[in-house]
Amino acid sequence: MSEAKDGPGAIERPALANETGDYWGSDTVALMMREIGLPYVALNPGASYRGLHDSLVNLLGNTAPQMLLCLHEEHAIAIAHGYAKVAGRPMGAIVHSNVGLMHATMGIFNAWCDRVPVVVFGATGPVDAAQRRPWIDWIHTAQDQGALVRNYTKWDDQPASVAAAAESVLRAHRMAVTPPCGPVYVCLDAALQESRIGALPPLPGAARFKPPRPAAPDPAAASEAAGLLQGAERPLILAGRLGRGQAEWEARVAFAEALGAIVLTDTKTGATFPTGHRLHGPPAGNNPGPEACALIREADVILSLDWVDLAGAFKAACAGEPGGAPAAKVILASLDHQIHNGWSMDYQGLPPTDLHLPVEPDRAVAAILPLLKPRAPGWQGYQVKLGPLPTLGTGDTIAPSDVAAALREAVGARPTTLIRTPLAWAAGFWEAAHPLDLLGGDGGGGIGGGPGMAVGAALALKERSGGSGRLPIAVLGDGDCLMGVTALWTAVHYRIPLLVVVSNNNSFFNDELHQDRMARQRGRPVGNRWIGQRIADPEPDLAMLARGQGAAGFGPLRRPEELMRTLRAAIDHVDGGGVALVDVRVEPGYAPVGSAAILRGGSA
Ligand SMILES: Cc1ncc(C[n+]2csc(CCOP(=O)(O)OP(=O)(O)O)c2C)c(N)n1
Ligand SMILES: [Mg+2]
Numbered sequence: 009m010s011e012a013k014d015g016p017g018a019i020e021r022p023a024l025a026n027e028t029g030d031y032w033g034s035d036t037v038a039l040m041m042r043e044i045g046l047p048y049v050a051l052n053p054g055a056s057y058r059g060l061h062d063s064l065v066n067l068l069g070n071t072a073p074q075m076l077l078c079l080h081e082e083h084a085i086a087i088a089h090g091y092a093k094v095a096g097r098p099m100g101a102i103v104h105s106n107v108g109l110m111h112a113t114m115g116i117f118n119a120w121c122d123r124v125p126v127v128v129f130g131a132t133g134p135v136d137a138a139q140r141r142p143w144i145d146w147i148h149t150a151q152d153q154g155a156l157v158r159n160y161t162k163w164d165d166q167p168a169s170v171a172a173a174a175e176s177v178l179r180a181h182r183m184a185v186t187p188p189c190g191p192v193y194v195c196l197d198a199a200l201q202e203s204r205i206g207a208l209p210p211l212p213g214a215a216r217f218k219p220p221r222p223a224a225p226d227p228a229a230a231s232e233a234a235g236l237l238q239g240a241e242r243p244l245i246l247a248g249r250l251g252r253g254q255a256e257w258e259a260r261v262a263f264a265e266a267l268g269a270i271v272l273t274d275t276k277t278g279a280t281f282p283t284g285h286r287l288h289g290p291p292a293g294n295n296p297g298p299e300a301c302a303l304i305r306e307a308d309v310i311l312s313l314d315w316v317d318l319a320g321a322f323k324a325a326c327a328g329e330p331g332g333a334p335a336a337k338v339i340l341a342s343l344d345h346q347i348h349n350g351w352s353m354d355y356q357g358l359p360p361t362d363l364h365l366p367v368e369p370d371r372a373v374a375a376i377l378p379l380l381k382p383r384a385p386g387w388q389g390y391q392v393k394l395g396p397l398p399t400l401g402t403g404d405t406i407a408p409s410d411v412a413a414a415l416r417e418a419v420g421a422r423p424t425t426l427i428r429t430p431l432a433w434a435a436g437f438w439e440a441a442h443p444l445d446l447l448g449g450d451g452g453g454g455i456g457g458g459p460g461m462a463v464g465a466a467l468a469l470k471e472r473s474g475g476s477g478r479l480p481i482a483v484l485g486d487g488d489c490l491m492g493v494t495a496l497w498t499a500v501h502y503r504i505p506l507l508v509v510v511s512n513n514n515s516f517f518n519d520e521l522h523q524d525r526m527a528r529q530r531g532r533p534v535g536n537r538w539i540g541q542r543i544a545d546p547e548p549d550l551a552m553l554a555r556g557q558g559a560a561g562f563g564p565l566r567r568p569e570e571l572m573r574t575l576r577a578a579i580d581h582v583d584g585g586g587v588a589l590v591d592v593r594v595e596p597g598y599a600p601v602g603s604a605a606i607l608r609g610g611s612a
Contacts, residue, residue, distance in 0.1 A: 022065045031208045034201035036170050038063035040177035042072050043214045046100040046127060050076040050084035054104020056131035056148045059201030073100055076498055081108045083495035085115025086460025088126040090427065093447050094468035096252060098125040098184050105131045105148040109156055114454040119191045120160035121354045122451025123249055125184035126191040134199035153195050159351035164193040170205055178217045186219045187368050188347040225365040225375050233339050233363055234379035236309050243269040243386045244307035247280035248315035252443040256370040261285065263377050268385025270392060272300050275429065276316050278448030279440035289392050290604030291435035297601035301325035307336040313369035314342040319357025333360045341365045341372030395603030398437055401568050406594050408511050411483065412437035414571035415509065418579060423478045427465040428458050430485035430511040431518050432594065436602015444478060456491030458484040463499040466506040479582065480505065486512040486543060493553050499587045500558040507582045508589040513596040514544045554589035563591030
């Protein structure tokens with residue numbers, strides 16, 4: 009094998025045989041992966057798919073799809089997850105039988121909860137026991153491997169023939185990219201992969217197996233929704249899981265402006281509406297803050313554009329209200345009910361809904377917008393005043409808000425994608441003026457996915473901009489970073505520029521707060537809350553862990569005045585095509601949801 013690491017993406021190019029000779033079962037799967045347009049397959053190798061691995065390298069030449077070698081299967085899935093969040097299309101991931109899939113499960117769960125398409129391939133030892141090699145092939149074989157992930161994938165399959173495998177790949181891809189999107193799993197029998205099939209059978213083309221065209225809402229329902237919104241005095245839009253397209257972004261702005269509707273956005277789901285717009289409401293963190301709750305109570309029509317956990321938002325806002333629900337008429341635009349199952353409760357509570365448009369939420373906006381007539385703007389006498397963005401402090405220690413302030417200053421006006429933010433980060437620390445400015449959370453709350461998602465998103469940003477556009481930045485908690493830190497090797501290896509800033513409180517601090525609550529509730533010593541939580545003695549050297557993988561490592565930084573110079577140096581390194589990690593030691597503490605005030609009739 010010849011290796012070329014100089015070109016973009018550092019593709020390891022194999023020496024190909026002039027004649028491929030006979031074809032093998034896995035060749036058809038590899039060709040189908042190309043047919044459905046997977047640009048990459050993130051993987052960690054394993055003998056259970058050595059047949060497929062050979063096909064990808066020696067038949068396809070490690071291109072379309074190109075392998076992305078990962079040091080852990082959880083990274084492979086997280087990279088695919090982050091990639092799809094930016095690119096809007098999936099890449100593949102391949103995980104070894106049983107054990108590889110077991111490593112991958114948390115990432116698959118995160119992608120499921122985040123409704124992001126990932127096409128996961130796996131393998132089993134030969135289903136035909138007579139064909140199993142002693143010991144290891146038996147360890148590789150399970151009766152129903154898909155059972156490991158069936159509860160949080162949209163579909164799984166274990167095709168029993170080459171023809172069935174071709175169809176399976178087509179179906180898997182279509183299932184993954186059809187909204188509500190999600191991960192799928194195709195398990196390939198090692199014996200099927202390694203069977204000699206002679207001539208290549210005719211393979212189906214993807215063109216006749218496209219995903220369904222998105223549906224528009226039923227016209228009667230769209231006009232009913234338009235009527236409700238048109239007649240509302242205080243229309244409130246909850247902008248949840250929405251597309252990253254610029255046209256859809258602009259349609260949402262036009263929609264809110266046509267109504268004078270206030271728009272709430274959510275850190276779980278990334279940028280959906282310009283945060284600097286006069287109609288942007290108080291920032292919402294993982295739950296709506298007090299001012300957002302007040303608007304939910306005071307609205308007379310609420311339109312949820314696939315808001316994650318609408319029932320939870322209503323509960324937070326209206327627990328003390330009659331019926332515990334908002335008085336407003338509730339319009340829901342969401343397809344999410346189609347993906348709910350009886351295992352994972354990520355579907356959240358059941359929100360009261362007066363009118364449900366079962367379409368992609370951006371389609372609902374597109375259908376209702378032309379029906380709106382000129383009218384007086386909503387929320388007469390109201391004004392939402394957002395609190396100031398954080399400024400860099402001059403104290404002896406660094407607060408999480410200082411990290412945000414310094415990053416904002418270091419980045420300036422330059423287009424930047426904030427791929428991730430840590431738990432200690434408040435909504436309202438960062439402005440969004442473009443759908444790619446913020447990418448939101450991990451979906452399932454699985455710590456350790458942050459570095460992988462950062463690498464995958466950075467890869468898609470590199471592709472998108474030809475390497476010269478958006479600066480990819482992930483701000484990670486130290487716990488999240490440490491669990492997934494070897495994902496950075498993949499970024500270094502494939503020349504994917506990325507800046508990781510660690511908001512490092514030397515703790516799984518979220519859970520210190522839980523122990524704090526428990527101790528208070530029980531009248532026990534709160535001072536012990538750090539035990540079993542602090543990541544100290546020794547403090548992991550994150551910069552060294554980055555350098556150990558070929559990235560540039562900066563820090564630990566402990567004083568605010570060190571931030572600017574170091575961040576600028578790290579950004580220079582990223583601009584040169586590198587991966588940089590800056591370890592910032594921050595005071596433990598969570599910033600509250602960004603502050604805002606609602607002025608009613610001119611008074612606060
Ligand atoms: C895989 C996994 N294990 C444990 C948890 C529980 N958990 C939630 S937040 C958290 C702490 C994360 O630490 P860090 O990333 O440093 O963020 P911090 O809370 O310190 O800001 C933990 C352990 C989880 N969500 N996922
Ligand atoms: Mg921490």
